[in-house]
Amino acid sequence: MEEEIKAEFTRSGYILDDEEEICKQCLTFCIQYMLSPSDLVSSWDVYSLNRGLELMVQTAHMGAFLQQLQNEQRDKVIARESSLHMYSNDVAMLLNDEDEDVKDGILDTPTDKSARATEELFDSAQKMRGSLFASGKHLESVTPFGQRKNKFVVQSTLNEHPNIQTIKEEHDHANSEDDIIKRVQPNKRCSLLINKSHPKPGCRFMYDRIEDKFNFLENCINNHATTFVSSGRYEEIMDPSIASQKSVFSVGMICCEEEGRLKEKPILLQSSVEHSGGQRVRLDLQKLNQFSIFPGQVVGIEGHNPSGHCLIASKIVDCVPLSVSLNDNLPPGKKQAMDKDLHSIVPSQESRELSLIVAAGPFTTTDNLLFEPLSELLAYAQRKQPQLLVLLGPFIDSDHPEIKKGSVHLTFDEMFHLQILGKLQDYVEYMGSTARVILMPSVRDANHDFVFPQPAFDIQPIDFNYQIHSVSNPGIFSANEVKVACCTVDILKQLSAEEISRNPQGGSKQRMTNLANHILKQRSFYPLYPPAEEVPLDFSLAWEALHISSVPDILILPSDLAHFVKILSIEGESEEPVKCICVNPGKLARGEGGGFFVEINYKENPDLASASVIQI
CATH class of the missing domain: 3.60.21.60 (Purple Acid Phosphatase; chain A, domain 2)
Structure with missing residues (x-):
């Protein structure tokens, strides 16, 4: 039978790149689906036309060709038992223009003609691929995912998107016979x-060690501090824990005194080892009418510390200057x-x-x-x-x-x-x-x-x-x-x-942004x-x-x-x-x-x- 398969391919003008392997796989397909060599080659003709392949039959296409054979058997079963319906996990079936579900339009309710396969076909497919479920569960009916009525519904848009159309609209202007041999239009490959x-x-x-954690946090603070200074818009970085009546500019990380959310514990600012020996100081934000902070955030703070125990902030700078690139080493x-x-x-x-x-x-x-x-x-x-x-x-x-x-x-x-x-x-x-x-x-x-x-x-x-x-x-x-x-x-x-955040009256409330x-x-x-x-x-x-x-x-x-x-x-x-x-x-x-x-x-x-x- 392998010789007959080879002869049929040769009679149709095809060349086999690995005769022994291809004939062996095709023999398995013929036995499994009770096909004659001529029927098998006819199915390959359809497969080859759909994908615009050359006359060379390659072993790399045998897997996708098997999926097409399964789809053909599915269609035969559907013709006999139109009440059966199962959602297939076969990509090739979904890409096949002959699929009735796609012809009816993606927004339509699946019809009886769009039944996917039978339990018998599911069993054979699982034997080929390996069973996924130890319980031997079979899909005797359509899955809840397949029962949904609407598919590919546009929920929201950014600017205008005229290219979003339903698959139904595409098929309304297409010839069903031409769809069978429709080829993908060439597109530019992106770099x-x-x-x-x-x-x-x-x-x-x-x-990772304690040293790694320390170095990571220290690098975050120091790189932000360097960037603020390099921008030329801020004064020299000062130690926020030192008592001073003058306004100073400090850079540090927002943190909690203990584990828990910021709103439940006092808010602290931890500066770098270079500027304050890693000391933490309590941060007072009462004078600010707008801020948005979280643990781990590295910020610049303008304010003064009259007692040495609490930094009273007059301004928070939470954005690294865009004109200066951080050194990522x-x-x-x-x-x-x-x-x-x-x-x-x-x-x-x-x-x-x-x-x-x-x-x-x-x-x-x-x-x-x-x-x-x-x-x-x-x-x-x-x-x-x-x-x-x-x-x-x-x-x-x-x-x-x-x-x-x-x-x-x-x-x-x-x-x-x-x-x-x-x-x-x-x-x-x-x-x-x-x-x-x-x-x-x-x-x-x-x-x-x-x-x-x-x-x-x-x-x-x-x-x-x-x-x-x-x-x-x-x-x-x-x-x-x-x-x-x-x-x-x-x-x-x-x-x-x-x-935690505070917004002025009438300010922006776009939380996701x-x-x-x-x-x-x-x-x-x-x-x-x-x-x-x-x-x-x-x-x-x-x-x-x-x-x-x-x-x-x-x-x-x-x-x-x-x-x-x-x-x-x-x-x-x-x-x-x-x-x-x-x-x-x-x-x-x-x-x-x-x-x-x-x-x-x-x-x-x-x-x-x-x-x-x-x-x-």
Whole structure:
């Protein structure tokens, strides 16, 4: 039968790059799905046309080809039993234009014809991939995620976003026969430069000493003090603990006398060892009509200390002067360009333009491990064709009920490679060489190091033709010269729990904007100290990784708080404001239902950019 399969491919004009391996796999497909060699080659013809492949049959496509065969068997079963309905975790099915659910429009209720597969097909697919559930749970009906009525609903927008359309609208103007052989339109490949990726995979962590913590805090205070002085707008830094009737300018860190929130304990200012021997002094803010402070915040204070026991503040400076760059002590050699052929692929661009989709985990609902939300996100991205897809962890969520119960037969690494990297590889193969994906881990990833800052996933770009990359958490990268900064720790929520503020009558009450501004003003991805209990902060790694040397164009801070896309404006004294797009994409999966993601089209500067928060 292998000879017949080889003869059929040759008769149709195809060339096999590895005859023995391809014939062996195709023989398995024929036996499993009871296909003749001619039927198998006919199915390959459809697969090849859909993806615009050459006449060379490669072993790399056998996995995606198997998925198409499963879809064809699904359609045959649907024709016999139209009442069966199951939501598949198959990316190829979602990208297939023949899918009835997509033809009916994404805003419609799933119909009987859009049934995904039978329990029999689910069993066979699980045998091929390995069972995910020890309990042998099968999906006998559509999942709660699949029962939702509305898909890809725009929740909020930044500026105007005319490109957000439903998949239904696209199909209303398309010919169903042409859709079968529709090919992805070519798009420009974006340049990519990883500016910051610390720590490195395999680094030693959680061995930090008291000395490391001391050096980290001292460096934070001293660098801010140096920057204030270098700007030329402030006097010499003085010791705030010395009694003086004259007004002085001091720099220190906001802290509590004991553990607890600021509002519950006296507010203290801890100066550096250089200026005060690390002494703390009580801080009186009664004369200020506006402030916003939290533990760990490094600020400049103008005031006087008449008794030597309490510094009475007349002014708080919480923003580092934008005209002066903080010294991050990172030599240029530590910046990595992960594209060795960067300039040959993407020529120098006249303007900074970038289209990207941003989504944060978890990527599967709590009732299963099928990663249905991720599949639908990739289907949406396949139609919108963004230059960059940014996915933030957790990917294999350690808080997922099935993982907590230990009812998974695969290892966490196997799940990651099967459910995440496998789907992404299918996505980039379908989209072509222009598609690019960035992955960032989370401390909740069960298959990765539990430390913050967190090294990148150990993914070799060459294995994915330099299309799938991983950056550290937090991390900074540039795409088409648009600087993007990301951090998966929920710093917004943790700052919200610790911050206290006072606003004048009729003042701004945009709390989310104020919280995000703290990140840029402090030039740190995690300015909170002491850290939250759930954050495994390693101070020996923190200084290089957490520091933000300059304001990025796009700041991505996934959080459990309300999703948003806002333009932040950082204003310094006598300085032009610097603007930045801040994004909280929300969570892609929320409980048993869908969540949110963000689509951004950046052009030149934040004012010209457009973005939308979309409910999946």
